[in-house]
Amino acid sequence: MSKKQRGFTLITVLILTSMASIVVLNSLRENLVQERLTGNFQKKINSRLLAEKGVFEEAKLLKQALNDNKALDVDGLIAAAGNATGSGLIGDDAIYNATLSKNAAGEIEIASQGRRYGGDAVSNLVARYKMIPGAPKSPFEQAIVGCEGVLVNGSGRIDSYDSADGPYKEENAGTDARIGTIHYNSDVSLSGGSPIWGDVIVTGSVTLSGSSPVMGDIHANGSVTINGGTGTGVPAGYPTDTRVAGDILSVQSIDFTGGRVLGVLRAIKDITIRNNDDAIVENKDANGLDIMYGGQGQFPSDLGAHQYQNSKPYSDDIFKKVPDIKPVPSVDPTNPDPNHDYTDPRTNCDPILVVRNNENLAGNDTLNDLNIIEFSAFNLTESQGTFTKWPSWKKPIGRSITPVSRTVFEQPNQQVYVLNSLTVSGGKLTIQSGDVTLYIKNDFKYNNHPSNGFEIASGATLTIYIEGRVIIDDEITTHEPISSAGRAVFSIFSSYETPDMESLVCHAVPSNGNKVGVELLSNASMYAAIYAPRAHIQVNSDSGNDFNGSLRGKTVSTCGNGGIHYDKRLKNISAGGGGATMPKLQFLGWSYKAPKTVVEETEEEATP
Incomplete structure (x- = not known):
């Protein structure tokens, strides 16, 4: 073989070796990219699983809080449950944080973030839950229900107790004896001397013409009339002249002659205060204005010193504001509503048929x-x-x-x-x-x-x-x-x-x-x-x-x-x-959200 031929073979081998090296290097590079992609995907999966764990842990807290207190509303449930924070089992850098909020639709949102590798992998998950309140299927959830009206004309005390704590004892009586009506425009008349240790929730009007104090709220779709006199038989710790221990809320008007109201007066229409001596609105919880009304106000010509708030007399226009009062739920038996829930004892006289x-x-x-x-x-x-x-x-x-x-x-x-x-x-x-x-x-x-x-x-x-x-x-x-x-x-x-x-x-x-x-x-x-x-x-x-x-x-x-x-x-x-x-939580769905990217300002951009 000539020397020229041997040189050509060498060149050929070198070219083939170079090409093989390029192929191998490209393969190594591809494997490295795949490995990095796989690693990043694993990190992302880890962060997503951590975000899901945060949702599950937060949901457990919600359910536990609801089991502990079945009377909670959405806001109370969020406050009672708190936030869930912890780490996963795969390492100390696997962290989840879950927080609660209420959206515009009144749903509960759990916002959970999962983090891995010091924040290299972050996933945000939002889960939505709806709270379904427990339905009071017992028709005995109130002390007295008169579907079309209630008269209290006696002198015995109407109060409450819990038989789980033993027999009734006067000294341990409570103030949960609610009185109410159900049918549209049904009234309650309190003409006797029975202290009522509870709320009076009425679809019509309420009249206090006797000496019965109400140790709770009065909420009426009609008018509320409180004649002169002070209550008798109030619980220990209350002022002896207490007439109403809570708020008076009327979708119509309030006519207040005398006595002490420890809460506030709210009327969508008119308010009349007839007495400048003992017609006292204490507003003990500092719940905004002492009185609010959307119609006309009638007051004594010479208001008492207690009928001022922040140096403003109750006759001042500052108190003339339409309050936000929700009507008491009612039903009109003569005009059935096909969408009405006729199994709810709060809005039906005979829910069990x-x-x-x-x-x-x-x-x-x-x-x-x-x-x-x-x-x-x-x-x-x-x-x-x-x-x-x-x-x-x-x-x-x-x-x-x-x-x-x-x-x-x-x-x-x-x-x-x-x-x-x-x-x-x-x-x-x-x-x-x-x-x-x-x-x-x-x-x-x-x-x-x-x-x-x-x-x-x-x-x-x-x-x-x-x-x-x-x-x-x-x-x-x-x-x-x-x-x-x-x-x-x-x-x-x-x-x-x-x-x-x-x-x-x-x-x-x-x-x-x-x-x-x-x-x-x-x-x-x-x-x-x-x-x-x-x-x-x-x-x-x-x-x-x-x-x-x-x-x-x-x-x-x-x-x-x-x-x-x-x-x-x-x-x-x-x-x-x-x-x-029982009240319960209904899962509505979830969605992943991209983590928010914080753009750091350079020193030059941050300098004014």
Whole structure:
């Protein structure tokens, strides 16, 4: 081979070696790029997973705060939950931070940021949740509900307690005894001397013409009239002349003669203050202006020193501002709304449809009268009712009875005693054990003077579904107010319909003409949850014969001097086949957002 040929071969080898080196270098470069891309992707995945962990941890805090306090609104829930901050398991540089806020739609937003490698990888995730409040399915969430009106004309105290803490004690009474109406334009009249330790929430107007103080807010869709005089029987720590311990809010007008209001006055229309002596608006919480009104203001010609705020008399135009007052929810039964939730006890008189339920309970069985008279005793369990003693010289006016299977509020195969009427007068009725249910086609009357003739034994409960009237004039002995299964120890569900009558008066009782559907007379002392959405309820209990529990009727009048003590545990009892539903969080979706880039200013740009 010539020398020229050997040189050509060398050049060829060099060229091929160079080309191979270029290919190898390019391959190495490509592998390096791929490795970096993979590393960056892994970092990004890490930061996203950290952002998601922040959302999950924040959601846990929200759910825990809601479980701890089911009454929280969105703002309260955000404040109670706080922020979630922590690190992941993959390293100390894996960090998440989650914060809460409320957007313009009222939703809860969780903004979570995940960071890895000292901020080399950052991901922002926003998750949206909707808070669905719990629905109060118990119809006994208030002390007194008169769907079409309430009259308080007695002198006994209306207050609250929690039976979970033990029996009612006057010295431990609370101020959660709310009184309200439901149907459109239904009024409350407070003409007696009963201290009302709670709110008065009314779809119509409120009139305070007696000496009853209201130890809460008054909120009315109609006008609010407060006549002269000061309240009596206020809780310890309150001024003795307190008339209203909270705010007075009226969608219409306020006419204020005298007394002390510890909150503020707000009226969308007119305000009239008639007295320059003791018509005091304390505004103890410094809630802006003492009074606000959108219409006309009428004031004494010579205002008292206490009727000025920041050197401005209440007659000054600074107080003439239309306040923001939401109307009390109401329903017009004569004009049904197809979009209305008719299962909500706050806006419906008969949310559990007791009329339909009771009509289906009689069935085709023969209905018997059960009369428990002198020298007789009758025991009831879930499965059998029997006379335990009966003198041979007396002719029995009743017989042993057994329950039949019925569907109660869509719950089939319930054991129900079916009666035409029930009278307890002179004898004794004992609910011995179990959850006993009675259906009574006509009336239930209990009058057993002078001995106590009605007892519900420890661990037992009695539920009465009735289409007739209820007249109770003696003590009913109970032991535990609410059973472990969540049933009131004694409850009445009446579908009796009171004829047209003047509702906001005290009728003579026992009433004539079958007017009053549920009568609790002077000797009636009991614990009960009473539900009578079509009937007038009248309480005439005397002092010492107090009523504990809750009252719900078409109209309600309190006319005696016995107290009414609302048990707050009734808010959560199962009634009519349903109980209170829990508030919950509904997940709406999430989205990743690019991290905000902060452009650092150079020293030259930062110099002015």
